[in-house]
Each structure stands twice: as C-alpha cells, then as structure tokens.
Amino acid sequence: xxxxxxxxxxxxxxxxxxxxxxxxxxxxxxxxxxxxxxxxxxxxxxxxxxxxxxxxxxxxxxxxxxxxxxxxxxxxxxxxxxxxxxxxxxxxxxxxxxxxxxxxxxxxxxxxxxxxxxxxxxxxxxxxxxxxxxxxxxxxxxxxxxxxxxxxxxxxxxxxxxxxxxxxxxxxxxxxxxxxxxxxxxxxxxxxxxxxxxxxxxxxxxxxxxxxxxxxxxxxxxxxxxxxxxxxxxxxxxxxxxxxxxxxxxxxxxxxxxxxxxxxxxxxxxxxxxxxxxxxxxxxxxxxxxxxxxxxxxxxxxxxxxxxxxxxxx
Amino acid sequence: xxxxxxxxxxxxxxxxxxxxxxxxxxxxxxxxxxxxxxxxxxxxxxxxxxxxxxxxxxxxxxxxxxxxxxxxxxxxxxxxxxxxxxxxxxxxxxxxxxxxxxxxxxxxxxxxxxxxxxxxxxxxxxxxxxxxxxxxxxxxxxxxxxxxxxxxxxxxxxxxxxxxxxxxxxxxxxxxxxxxxxxxxxxxxxxxxxxxxxxxxxxxxxxxxxxxxxxxxxxxxxxxxxxxxxxxxxxxxxxxxxxxxxxxxxxxxxxxxxx
Numbered sequence: 032x033x034x035x036x037x038x039x040x041x042x043x044x045x046x047x048x049x050x051x052x053x054x055x056x057x058x059x060x061x062x063x064x065x066x067x068x069x070x071x072x073x074x075x076x077x078x079x080x081x082x083x084x085x086x087x088x089x090x091x092x093x094x095x096x097x098x099x100x101x102x103x104x105x106x107x108x109x110x111x112x113x114x115x116x117x118x119x120x121x122x123x124x125x126x127x128x129x130x131x132x133x134x135x136x137x138x139x140x141x142x143x144x145x146x147x148x149x150x151x152x153x154x155x156x157x158x159x160x161x162x163x164x165x166x167x168x169x170x171x172x173x174x175x176x177x178x179x180x181x182x183x184x185x186x187x188x189x190x191x192x193x194x195x196x197x198x199x200x201x202x203x204x205x206x207x208x209x210x211x212x213x214x215x216x217x218x219x220x221x222x223x224x225x226x227x228x229x230x231x232x233x234x235x236x237x238x239x240x241x242x243x244x245x246x247x248x249x250x251x252x253x254x255x256x257x258x259x260x261x262x263x264x265x266x267x268x269x270x271x272x273x274x275x276x277x278x279x280x281x282x283x284x285x286x287x288x289x290x291x292x293x294x295x296x297x298x299x300x301x302x303x304x305x306x307x308x309x310x311x312x313x314x315x316x317x318x319x320x321x322x323x324x325x326x327x328x329x330x331x332x333x334x335x336x337x338x339x340x341x342x343x344x345x
Numbered sequence: 346x347x348x349x350x351x352x353x354x355x356x357x358x359x360x361x362x363x364x365x366x367x368x369x370x371x372x373x374x375x376x377x378x379x380x381x382x383x384x385x386x387x388x389x390x391x392x393x394x395x396x397x398x399x400x401x402x403x404x405x406x407x408x409x410x411x412x413x414x415x416x417x418x419x420x421x422x423x424x425x426x427x428x429x430x431x432x433x434x435x436x437x438x439x440x441x442x443x444x445x446x447x448x449x450x451x452x453x454x455x456x457x458x459x460x461x462x463x464x465x466x467x468x469x470x471x472x473x474x475x476x477x478x479x480x481x482x483x484x485x486x487x488x489x490x491x492x493x494x495x496x497x498x499x500x501x502x503x504x505x506x507x508x509x510x511x512x513x514x515x516x517x518x519x520x521x522x523x524x525x526x527x528x529x530x531x532x533x534x535x536x537x538x539x540x541x542x543x544x545x546x547x548x549x550x551x552x553x554x555x556x557x558x559x560x561x562x563x564x565x566x567x568x569x570x571x572x573x574x575x576x577x578x579x580x581x582x583x584x585x586x587x588x589x590x591x592x593x594x595x596x597x598x599x600x601x602x603x604x
Contacts, residue, residue, distance in 0.1 A: 059401055059416050059429065059430060060401065060414055060415065060416030061401070061416040061418065084430055085477055104475065105475050105476045105477050105478075105480075106474045106475045106476065106477035107474060107475060108473070108474030108475075108477075110377050110414055110415065111377050111378055111413070111414075111600075114473075114474075118472070119471075119472050122469060122472040123469055123470070123471065123472050132475075134461065134475050134476065135476070136476045136477070136478065136479070136480040136481045137400060137430060137434055137476070137477050137478040137481055138430070138434040138435070138437070138438050138478065138481040139481075141430050141431055141434065145431070156438065157438055157440075157484050157485060157524065157525065158438060158480050158481045158484045158485070159480060159484075160484070160510075160522055160524070161507070161510040161513065161522050162476075162480055162507050162508060162509065162510055163461070163466065163506045163507045163508070164476065164480070164508070167466050167467070187523045188523065216421075216427075217418060217421045217427065218401045218402055218403070218416050218418075218420070218421065218427065218429065219402055219427075219428055219429030219430075219432075220401065220402075220416070220429050220430060221429060221430055222429055223429075224429075224431060273418045275418050275421055279418055280413075280414070280417070280418070282413070333418070336422045
C-alpha cells in the first residue's frame with residue numbers, strides 16, 4: 032500500500048505552492064480547479080507566473096488579488112460573457128499592479144507544454160508566423176519565439192516555441208485515487224500535456240475512488256499518479272465552471288462576477304463574500320445554498336448520460 | 346403560419362449568410378455566437394455531412410441542444426471523438442480543416458485581424474482577449490469566414506496589431522509564408538458581405554444588406570472601399586432558415602436576442 036496523498040486544499044497550497052513560482056493551471060473553460068485557485072488567493076501567494084492556453088475568471092480573480100506578476104497564455108477573457116475587468120485594469124492601468132503577458136496562440140502554448148512533457152527544448156509550429164506576436168515580447172525577450180528554417184531542407188520556416196515546464200501544476204478531474212492516478216472525461220482541455228509538463232501536480236477531484244476502480248478503466252486515466260503530490264477531494268470544486276457528468280456551468284454566477292467586477296470596489300465586495308469570507312470549499316457551497324437555495328444548487332447537477340462499459344479481458 | 350417567419354433581424358441575416366459559405370462534407374471549426382448558428386444551420390439544411398469541430402477537442406459533434414460555449418458540456422455526448430486542445434487544434438494546425446470562423450476588434454483592407462489591443466501594444470488604450478485559437482485557425486484552415494461589426498474604427502486601413510494575418514499588404518505576400526490556409530474568403534459584416542480581389546487581395550463590397558446604402562458602408566470603412574461591378578442586395582433568408590434559427594437552433598434567443 033502506497034502512502035496516501037490525500038489532503039485539504041489548504042494543506043496542499045501551503046505545502047507546495049510558493050511565492051514566485053511558475054504555475055501550470057489546467058482546464059479549458061471546463062473543469063477549472065476553483066478550489067485550488069481560491070485557496071491560492073486566500074493564502075496571498077505572490078509574484079506568480081501563471082500559464083494556461085486560455086484563461087477565464089479564475090485568472091482574473093488571481094490578478095485582482097495581486098497574486099500574479101506574469102501570464103503565459105493566448106487568451107484572457109470569457110467568451111460571449113464578456114471581458115475580464117481585473118485583467119484589463121492591470122494591463123491598461125497597472126491596477127492593482129502592472130502585469131506582463133507573453134502572448135502566444137492556443138496551440139502555441141500547447142506546443143510549449145508538449146515540448147516540456149517530451150523533454151525536448153522546443154517545437155516548430157505553423158502558427159504565429161507573420162503576426163505581431165513574433166515582434167513583441169515581455170520578459171522573455173528574444174527567447175519567446177524564434178523563426179527557424181526546416182533543418183531537413185524543405186525551405187520552409189517555422190516559429191519555434193520553447194519548452195514550458197512549470198514548477199507545479201494544478202487541475203480538476205472527475206475522479207482520482209489516493210495515489211493521485213487521475214481520470215477525466217469530457218473536454219480534456221490542455222490536459223494531459225499541460226500537467227505532464229509540470230514538475231509536480233496538485234489534483235482536485237469530484238470523488239476519490241479506489242485504485243481498483245482506476246485499474247478497471249485505465250484508458251480513462253489522464254495522468255498517472257507518480258507526479259501528483261496532493262489529492263484534494265472537492266465536490267463542485269470547479270464551480271462556477273462545469274465538470275462533465277457532475278454539474279453544468281453556472282452562467283448566472285459567471286455573469287454576476289463579470290458584472291460586479293467592473294469596479295475595483297465591486298470586485299472586492301464579490302471576493303469578500305465568496306472567497307475571503309469563506310473558510311474553504313465547503314463554506315463556499317454552504318454559502319451558495321444559503322444564498323440561492325437548494326433547488327437552484329441541485330439544478331446544476333448533470334443529467335445521466337452514461338456510456339456503455341468495455342471489456343478489458345485477456 | 347408561415348407569415349411569422351417573413352420578417353428577419355440583422356443577426357438572422359448574418360447567420361444565414363455564414364451558413365451559405367459552408368459546403369456539404371466540409372470540416373468546420375466553430376466558435377460561439379453567430380458562427381455557431383450559421384454552421385449548425387448549414388448542417389440542418391444544405392450541408393448535412395458537415396463535420397463540426399471545436400477547438401476544445403469535440404469532433405463531429407451532434408449536440409442535443411445548441412452549445413453556449415466552445416467548451417460546453419453538451420458537446421461531448423454524441424460526438425465521434427472527444428479529446429482536448431491537441432486533438433481539436435492539432436488537426437487545424439496540420440491543415441486538415443476546410444473552414445474556420447474568425448472575428449475581432451479590427452479587420453483591415455487586406456483581411457488582417459486584431460484581437461489584441463487598440464493603441465500601442467505595450468501601453469494599450471484597450472486590451473482585448475488575445476489570439477486564443479484565432480491565429481491557429483487563420484494559419485491552418487483552408488479558408489476563413491470573418492464576422493464583424495462594421496464600424497469605421499473596426500475597419501481601419503491597417504490594424505493596430507496583427508493577431509491573425511490575412512493577406513498582409515496584399516498580392517502574393519501571404520503565399521510566401523507557406524501557410525496551409527489560403528486566407529479569408531469572405532467578411533460577413535453588419536452592413537454587407539465583402540470578399541477579396543483574387544490578385545490584389547484587397548477587400549471589396551459584394552453585397553449590401555437590405556436597407557443599407559452603399560454610401561453608408563463606404564463611410565464606415567477606413568479606406569476607399571472598392572465596390573463590385575455586380576454589387577447587389579444580400580440575399581434574404583428563406584422562411585425555413587428563419588424557422589430553424591428561431592425554433593430549433595436558438596429557441597431561448599441567447600445569440601439572436603430575446604424575443
């Protein structure tokens with residue numbers, strides 16, 4: 032029996048996330064670990080470099096809280112829901128402080144992770160060429176991206192992007208076992224490559240299951256446990272985002288955040304209520320039910336569209 | 346009964362115009378909003394074999410209800426394959442897709458798009474989302490359909506920042522970059538439909554939407570806009586297209602506006 036890596040979000044963040052670290056944040060609109068994000072904010076981690084192909088309100092909240100100095104991404108916005116105001120205030124006016132962003136494309140960030148995960152220094156890609164993303168960089172200078180000739184003589188040029196290997200990553204999945212073997216379905220987003228590129232990983236999950244459950248469907252494992260340092264059980268841990276098969280996205284709540292964060296004061300009020308003013312995820316959910324009622328909370332739960340099982344027999 | 350579908354809104358006209366750009370059997374990467382409605386309208390009418398792909402990794406999706414987001418949980422059940430960004434965008438990057446949809450804060454005379462900043466990149470007046478998958482789609486898809494709000498500041502002679510190259514400064518400049526994609530084929534704007542000259546690659550007006558004057562379109566474009574010799578009014582939607590949009594694709598009016 033291996034040692035259990037199960038702990039609370041509070042323990043995981045305090046033990047493994049330090050000021051100044053480069054952090055790979057997992058998920059793509061779907062399955063964002065809010066349980067870990069909010070804990071990072073409550074523990075006031077500082078000078079972080081956060082990386083993700085596309086960021087939403089979770090980045091905005093960390094930026095507003097002053098945790099972030101640098102962003103590696105292609106997108107910080109929330110689709111048709113609208114702009115993220117802390118991000119814009121920081122980029123346009125330096126509120127609460129100036130932040131820097133290395134602008135890539137969605138695929139380019141994935142290519143950087145892929146190179147990191149495979150242990151190679153860079154990957155040449157077709158994207159980015161000819162765009163102004165080639166001409167401007169922040170702290171990385173000329174090491175952000177380089178135009179390279181195909182060494183095999185096709186005469187074609189590619190944008191070479193360097194490997195990205197964050198100090199630690201965190202992501203949210205449906206289920207994991209105590210050793211940190213993670214299973215995920217629905218939209219993988221940047222997983223598995225983002226997490227495979229990280230040196231260590233914190234996973235939050237809807238349910239902790241036995242090693243036997245994992246072994247019965249190993250093709251569904253998105254990350255094997257050896258890299259995982261902490262397993263945090265957190266039902267509704269991605270709310271207000273969705274987790275396939277567990278609950279849907281809470282659009283009204285996302286609209287509420289975007290509406291209220293239009294001013295720094297409105298943002299502070301939202302955060303005092305929903306992040307700083309609650310102890311942990313359990314407190315957050317209790318507050319949600321107290322505010323909106325059990326009926327609305329349960330209304331988020333996913334309907335049952337189960338798959339058939341397959342035979343792994345030999 | 347049919348009378349209720351005889352009127353149409355600008356959004357509906359644009360969704361139908363987008364749908365007409367898609368051919369049966371094509372592989373299409375879809376965003377949110379009007380492109381999404383246009384693509385699924387095409388699939389329900391003249392392009393039943395269209396393969397709908399999302400950058401979030403849903404391939405050949407058949408959603409039971411219209412998705413609200415590129416990562417909506419309605420995308421996975423029923424899809425032929427569900428992966429992640431490497432699966433969804435990897436095939437775009439490899440040049441395997443026919444059509445992609447793009448939009449942005451600015452588009453210029455040669456179809457270059459800006460979704461980064463208004464003003465100086467380092468000291469932006471307004472900062473926007475960034476590329477997301479836009480640049481990947483522009484480089485990889487065989488052709489792209491651009492959907493834009495048509496205002497003078499959004500149609501400048503030259504964009505403030507090139508997020509997604511169109512034809513650069515025209516002619517064969519794009520060809521020399523060796524992209525898989527041939528570039529934008531059409532701009533469906535809120536005022537008309539614009540295409541690109543086969544040689545100079547300059548944008549020109551092909552049709553104006555019903556009730557819109559050519560002069561208005563020229564006045565809302567930041568350069569001397571070329572007008573096609575055979576310029577005409579944009580073809581209105583059919584009753585069936587309007588019915589499908591309102592009753593089947595967006596019954597709650599999420600993208601078309603609440604009724």
